[in-house]
Structures are given as C-alpha cells and as structure tokens.
Amino acid sequence: MQREEKQLEASLDAIIMRVNDLKTSIASMLVKLENEYETLNWPTFLDNFALMSGHLTALSKVLSNEKCAALRSLAVLPLLLSPERDEELVRLTERRVAAFAHDHVPDLLRTRPEPEAEARLALLEQRAANMSYDAAQKQVAAMNKVVSLVWDLISEARESWENEVGARAGVAQTSSVADTHALVAAVGMGRGLKQSSSGGPQNNNGVPGAGGMGNSVAGGRGGMGPGQQQQQMGQMSKAPSAIKTNIKSATQVHPYAR
Template sequence: MQKEEEQQRIALDNLIQRVTELKNSVGALIFKLEHEYETLKWPSVLDNYSLLSSQLQSLGKLLKGDKMPQLKNKILLPIFISPEPDESLAKLTENRVMMFNHEVAPSFLRTKPPPDVEEKTGLLTGKAQQLPQDQTQKQLNNLNKVTSNLLDIINSTRDDWDNDPNLKANQSQTTSMADTNALIGSMVNGKLFQSSRPGRLPESPQPGMAQNNRQSTAMTKAPSAIKTTIKTSVNAHPYQRN
C-alpha cells in the first residue's frame, strides 16, 4: 500500500510539473498577443504553437504511460471546507482561489463541463444532427477526396525527389567541412582566437603628446656642454666619522 502511494505521489508531481509548463507557455502566448500584437511576427506565433503542441503530446504520453496510475479510478473529495481565507491555498493557486468554501468546492470537484459550456455543446451537436444524411455524407466524401489527393501529391513528389539523381546533384551545398572543422577546433582547442593578456590597454597618443615626446628624446640625446670636475680625496671615506 505504501509503495502504491509513493508511486502515485511521484506520478502526480510529474503531472503537475508538465501542466505548469503548459500553463506558462499559454500565458506567454497570451501576453504576446495582448501586448506585442503590433510587432508580433507570424514565425514567432508558429514557434509558440509548436511548443504547445509538443508539451501537449508529452502530457498525453505521460498520462498513457505505464507508471501513471488510473486516476479515473480515484475518488477526490474535500476534507476541509471553510469560509475563511486560506493563505496556503492562495499561494498554491497563484491567488486565483482564496478560500475553499461551499461555493468553490462544486466547481472544482465537478466531472461535467459548466452548464453554459454544456448547453452550447448540446446546441452544436443538435445542429449537426439536423443536417440531412446525404448532405453530410457528400461533405465527408469531398473531404476524403481532397485529403487523398493531397497525400498522393506529397507521396509522388517525395518519390521523385528520392529517385532523381540529377536533382540531388544540382542541389546547392549548404554545409562546408572546412567551416565545420574550424568551428570544432575553436570550441575544443581554442583555435582562431586571439590571446589577450590582462593588463592596461595601450593609450592612444594625443595630438600634442607626440611632438613633446620627440622634443624630450632630442634633449636627452644632446651632448652636455658643461664639464664637471670631481675631486676625490684618497683618504676620504664616505662613511668616515669625524
């Protein structure tokens, strides 16, 4: 019994993590649509939709996995209902549910859609059922025909590409082994990177400094015209005390 509860806890934690990632992706897409609609590009929207699609597929695989317990066989019932605000519940739901009272509990524990959603679904289902059978069958046949034609075109084009040697030979090369090897060498061995030693950068000479440097150099190299005569005493000692 304890092992089953531990497995169920791990499965629920993984499920919560995947659902949280999906919720964040949906929130990011809604934020872009509401605040960046003037500069939003279609490829960016497609990237968001592809991310949502992959997350939904991952969530579906997790629910169908062997390690996921049969959640539909579990019974969920409230243990504590209170009209007082619950800080832990508010933090857990990101301030969407402040309290778990008698008004909120039926909405979170129901197994059917909300009444307005169920009503709209019923109207659409009834409208679809009122269509004549021959008209419905005709539309289905047209849809199947269009889909089959598209699949035939795609398959035939793929076969032509795979079997045509001239097409492969005429394709422009999009890779370069030299560039690939240079990139690998730069990442692995640091090739093509200039080594720089830490220290002060050389200052660029200002306009007046170059002339002053030349003058100071000339003055240093000029011979001195003053002759000095230094007389030293033989008995003198530099450290001799009087």
C-alpha cells in the same frame, strides 16, 4: 498500500511538472499577444504554438505511461470547506483562489461540462443525428471545396514567393565593394597609385616635371636684365665646338726693344 501511494505521488509530481511547463508557455504567449501584438510576426507565433503543443504531447505521454497511477479510478472529495482566506491555498493557486468555499467547489471539482455547455452539446448531437446522409455528404463536399480553395491560394502564394526569391538570388552582381573602397582610397588619399618614370612630381595636367620646370625658368628670368637674357639666349643657341684654338696677339712687346 505504501507502494501505491509512492507511485501516486511520483505520478502527481511528474504531471504537476508538465502542467507547470505548459502553463508557463501559455502565459508567455498571452504576454506577447497583449504587449507585442504590433510587432509579433507569424513565425514567432508558430514557434510559441509548437512549444505549447510539445508540452501537451509530453503531458499525454506521462498520463499514458504504465508507471502512472490510474487517476480515473480515484475520486477527489472536499474534506473541509471554509469561507475564510487560506494562505496555503493562495500560494498553491498563485493567488487565483483565496478560500475553498462552497461557491468554488462545484467549479473546481467539476467532472462534467457546465449545464449550459452540456445542453448546447446535446442539441448539436441531436441535429447531427437527425440529418440525412445526403445532406451530410453535401456539407462535407462543400467543406472540402472551401478547404481545397484555401489550399490552392496558399500554394500559389508560396510558389510566387519562392520564384521571386530565386530570381533575386540569380541576378548577377554588377558591383564590388572591395573595388569601390579601393577607388575611393585612390581618389581621396592616392593609395595604390604608381609614380612616373622620371620620378618627379606631377602637376594637375598629369605632365611630369612640367610645373617645376616652368617655375625654375620663370624664376631665373625674373632676376636678369635684357642684355643678360640676350647673352644667355645666344650662348644657348651656339653649339660648343670640338676644335681647340689658340689665338695669340699680333703685336708683342719685347722687353729689350728700343
């Protein structure tokens, strides 16, 4: 008897743990649907749905495990009903149930659907049983046609999307970010530009040394007179002779001459 009680407690602890995980994922999904419905996208919704599906699968594995106690053979009976507030019950139910009263017991310990839902289910089962085989096959064929049409639409949209993505990836790139940065640095800061062969600065027209020569000539001529300018031009026009000459005066004064 003690062994069965310990096995039941372990099974209940494992079930409660899985149920809490499932409850947390459902609460997170509800919060996103209520607060992030404008920015919530389809992949995020599918991820949350897959998480809930995983928790349900884990709960099913725990219930179908051989070590889990056979809960179907157990019955839950209310031992005490009270209309007063029970703090322990409030804590266990996360403030959803304040008292284990007579009006809550039928809903909390229900093992069958509600009478209205049970009546509607019985009506649907009766309609399905009275339907002929040909009518059922026609409805199945119509349903399959609708599903096939939706599947074709989804497949075409997926193919067009994949083709568009492949076309974007196959377009050759016509620009280089590194070359653009190098060009901007060369134009703005002169980075990477080589100096001219003369080593002098370049003017705005790209002629090396032209600006400096013009400035020096202009400055030299500005301080000269007209005669000096002609003399300088004459000296520049005459080529230097390679023959040395010694010119002597024709008349010399003798110191003892009378």
